[in-house]
Amino acid sequence: xxxxxxxxxxxxxxxxxxxxxxxxxxxxxxxxxxxxxxxxxxxxxxxxxxxxxxxxxxxxxxxxxxxxxxxxxxxxxxxxxxxxxxxxxxxxxxxxxxxxxxxxxxxxxxxxxxxxxxxxxxxxxxxxxxxxxxxxxxxxxxxxxxxxxxxxxxxxxx
Amino acid sequence: xxxxxxxxxxxxxxxxxxxxxxxxxxxxxxxxxxxxxxxxxxxxxxxxxxxxxxxxxxxxxxxxxxxxxxxxxxxxxxxxxxxxxxxxxxxx
Numbered sequence: 554x555x556x557x558x559x560x561x562x563x564x565x566x567x568x569x570x571x572x573x574x575x576x577x578x579x580x581x582x583x584x585x586x587x588x589x590x591x592x593x594x595x596x597x598x599x600x601x602x603x604x605x606x607x608x609x610x611x612x613x614x615x616x617x618x619x620x621x622x623x624x625x626x627x628x629x630x631x632x633x634x635x636x637x638x639x640x641x642x643x644x645x646x647x648x649x650x651x652x653x654x655x656x657x658x659x660x661x662x663x664x665x666x667x668x669x670x671x672x673x674x675x676x677x678x679x680x681x682x683x684x685x686x687x688x689x690x691x692x693x694x695x696x697x698x699x700x701x702x703x704x705x706x707x708x709x710x711x
Numbered sequence: 712x713x714x715x716x717x718x719x720x721x722x723x724x725x726x727x728x729x730x731x732x733x734x735x736x737x738x739x740x741x742x743x744x745x746x747x748x749x750x751x752x753x754x755x756x757x758x759x760x761x762x763x764x765x766x767x768x769x770x771x772x773x774x775x776x777x778x779x780x781x782x783x784x785x786x787x788x789x790x791x792x793x794x795x796x797x798x799x800x801x802x803x
Contacts, residue, residue, distance in 0.1 A: 559778075
């Protein structure tokens with residue numbers, strides 16, 4: 554039975570794989586919930602392969618592949634409801650891009666940049682790629698409200 | 712926004728090339744920001760160290776292990792340095 558896994562397990566990224574290790578303290582992973590620990594020369598930290606089978610026990614979280622093209626506009630509500638998006642497996646000019654409008658505008662900058670790259674104008678390409686990342690940042694900042702506060706010195710007279 | 716509208720805004724008529732660039736741009740977006748987040752689960756096998764990273768995972772945000780006692784998935788730490796033992800011939 555696995556317990557305290559946040560303290561007793563670790564992973565190392567090795568190419569396309571991850572390597573899972575159990576971290577053993579003094580040969581055991583059971584008694585590490587100490588607040589004060591007296592140094593003991595017999596205690597050693599050791600990494601070993603997982604010593605138990607856990608069904609569905611490893612979970613990755615990350616950004617996932619997204620279907621790039623869908624048959625409906627993802628930015629338009631349908632009768633007040635979220636649109637039902639189905640992947641367009643053979644996209645053409647009538648397909649919709651599966652992004653919000655700001656990110657779609659960023660894609661336009663990316664394509665303009667690639668067109669300039671193909672034309673050999675690296676300066677303009679850099680400009681459009683900068684615009685691309687600027688719109689990405691704008692889209693991201695739309696999701697959160699950041700508040701900046703500045704400390705005021707009590708003896709500052711301005 | 713349709714692909715045609717994108718093509719009109721960029722002044723190009725090469726549909727396949729635009730579709731490919733849109734795919735590239737979306738991949739770049741996913742690589743930079745957390746636009747579409749997913750989870751993948753697989754079994755942990757006794758004595759097995761290596762597990763493949765899911766093919767459609769673009770950017771790892773966390774790796775978790777199921778705490779069967781607490782019945783929760785908990786994030787585990789990433790080891791910065793490769794362990795000294797490169798292969799254990801007799802894992803416990």
